[in-house]
Amino acid sequence: MTQETLAASAGAPAGETARWWRDAVIYQVYVRSFADSDGDGVGDLPGVRSRLPYLAGLGVDALWLTPFYVSPMADFGYDVADYRDVDPLFGTLDDARGLIADAHAHGLRIIVDVVPNHTSDRHAWFQAALAAGPGSPERARYVVRDGRGPDGSLPPNDWESVFGGPAWTRLPGGQWYLHLFAPEQPDLNWENPEVRAEFESILRFWLDLGVDGFRVDVAHGMAKAPGLPDVGHAGQAEMLGTAVLPYFDQDAVHDVHREWRRVLDSYPGERIAVAEAWAPTPERLALYTRPDELHQAFNFHYLTAPWEAPGMREVIEESLRAAGEVGAPATWVLSNHDVKRHVTRYGGGGTGLRRARAAALLTLALPGSAYVYQGEELGLPEVLDLPEEFLQDPQRARDAGSGRDGCRVPMPWEGEDPPFGFGTGARTWLPVPPAWRDLTVAAQSADPASILALYRDALRIRRGHPALGDGALRWLVGPPGTLFFVREAPDGRSLTCAVNMGARTVRVPLHGSPLLASGPFRVDGGCAELPPDTALWWEAQGG
CATH class of the missing domain: 3.90.400.10 (Oligo-1,6-glucosidase; Domain 2)
Structure with missing residues (x-):
């Protein structure tokens, strides 16, 4: 193998001890769709608590819980009426305390959402x-x-x-x-010292309860341009993350994040904050993760990258470079509660599933921290045929096709009929497709070829292999249509990843022992033959 180029990763600064969040695998729990303990059809905190053994067994490091605070639910909890209490729909404050304690006992950290751009109109x-x-x-x-x-x-x-x-x-x-979102979500004035003091108090409330960090909703939104100038264009929602807007990604927002970092650093145990920030460029996004600001930022450029090698490689290189310039870890995410599930985005059916399996190995081999959205380890597709009467997402006001309900359908756990062990009742807040009977946790746990088995194996290898997680990435020369790179550990061990994103089977040099593949492949004469939409990890000898 010959080296083509070197992409510097966002490695820890010299002399700095590796920190858990630099290479953590964080599992997003969409609370209302994860597990229902009381039969009302809506997931809750006791439900999450009951499934902690599954998450510990999966091999993730932390959970990110979507909002469970008191809310009228105009935007499914992102319209908060009381930031210091649990909505009865999801349980009680004692349930939150118990969940945090049990998660820690299972070796899992807890990250909770904080929603600082706006409150509920019922606040x-x-x-x-x-x-x-x-x-x-x-x-x-x-x-x-x-x-x-x-x-x-x-x-x-x-x-x-x-x-x-x-x-x-x-x-x-x-x-x-x-209200930059629904009318029920009035924007706070972050120039007001009282607002800043209130949110410092809210952060301390949850940190004192033992949470390990926060996912900051709309972290790019608190500061508005002086004078509130016109944009001058219609269709502004289509400009998010690609253009400069006077109400998003303003420089003054970083003052808030510096204040929050000081609060986090005053607590023991490496408490963190993760920015949900849309910015026009990777460089602008990286500003949120400077050493005195937040610890990570979601990489939406990776999430939206096309399934083709040149474009994906460009996004990976830009992400590593921009994060590295500020000393932060890169992050990688394929799906979340706001976007169409990637099995469907990648083509759906067998094609989408093959690509999703390959994308899992690609993502978990990259330097930095990875996020897993609940159900992606089951290969769940977007549900595109939900009955009209169930569609409740306020984003549909923009256009009916932009609704996010289809990625929020409850998790299938076990059994032959809906709702597949989601709860004790027969009804669920969104209906679970009968076709998911073969995708349940129980069904896939019994199948060593399932995508769930692939995730478990990949996470086990990632946790145990010294070359994965934080560190550097070295690109190798591979056939057209492939991503081909090696991760090297200080002890000399290395892991090579090859992903065939092209339309034809390719041959890549195989100097070492295969560890894990997303699909069938052949070894022939010192090479691995990878079919389209297939990824392979192997323990390399000598790079």
């Missing part, structure tokens, strides 16, 4: 703002402005909601409030 602060009127301290906690036009009947500017329509709603008495 006590917003209710006080409605009652207090213009110019009051209560209204100063939110982004409230007078309207334009002679009678103030026009919105203050042309900003649009991510969920479609204007980002402004008029209040009784004539003023307007900003």
Whole structure:
């Protein structure tokens, strides 16, 4: 094998002890769809607690729990009415304490969502703002402005909601409030010291309960450009992550993250924060993970990369370079609760599943930290035929096809009929397809060729192999249509990964012992013959 180029990874700074979050595999639990303990059709914290042995056995390092706080559920919990308590739909504060303790006993860390860009319109602060009127301290906690036009009947500017329509709603008495998402989610005014103090208190509340970190929702959204200038374009939702917008990714947002980092660093045990941040470039995204800011940022450029080798390699190289420049680990994610599941994005059916299996080995071989969305280890597809009466996602207001319900269908655990052990009741908040009977945890646990078995094997190897996780990546010369690289450990051991993204079987040099493959392959004359959409790991001898 000959070296083609070297992509520097985001390795730990010289002399710095490796930290758990630099190469952790973090499993996203969408709480309302994971496990239901009380038969009401909605997942809850006791349900998650009951499935901790499964997650520990899978081999992940931490769980990220979506919001379980008190909420009217206009956006499934991302409209928070009380940040310091658990919604009765999901359990109690004692359930949260018990879940954190049990997770730690299983060797799992707990990351919880925090939603700082906006509250629910049912939050006590917003209710006080409605009652207090213009110019009051209560209204100063939110982004409230007078309207334009002679009678103030026009919105203050042309900003649009991510969920479609204007980002402004008029209040009784004539003023307007900003909501970059649903009208039930008014934006907070982060120029107000009272807002900053409140969220520091919220972080400390959950850190004192023992959580290991936070996933920061809309981490790019708290700061708005001075004067709230017009964008000058319609269709702003399509510009997210690709263009500069006056309400997202403003430089002042980093002041907030520096304050939060100081709070996190004041606690023992490497407590972390992960940014959900959409930025126009990898360089802008990397700013969120400078040494005095957040620890990680989700890599949406990787998630949206096409299934073809040149484009995927470009995204990988850019991600490693940008993260490395600020000393942060790169992150890799294939699916989450906001996007179509990657089995379906990659073509669906057998093609999508083969590619998803190969993508799992690619992702878990890359330097840095990886995220697994619940059910991806089962190869779950997007559910595209949910009955209309079940479709509740507020994002559908933008256009019906943008709804996120299809990636949030409850987990299938066991049995022959829906809801496949999700809960004790027969109904679920979203219906589970009968065709998922072969995709349940129980069915796949009995099949050594299943994608669940592949994930378990890959996570076991990743945890035990010194070349995987944090560190460097070295590209190798491979056939067209392939990604071909080696990971090398300080002790001389190495692991090579080859992924065939092309349409034809390829031959790659095989100097070593195969460890794991995403599908069938042949060894012939010192080479591995990889069919299309297949990945292979092997223990390399001499690189």
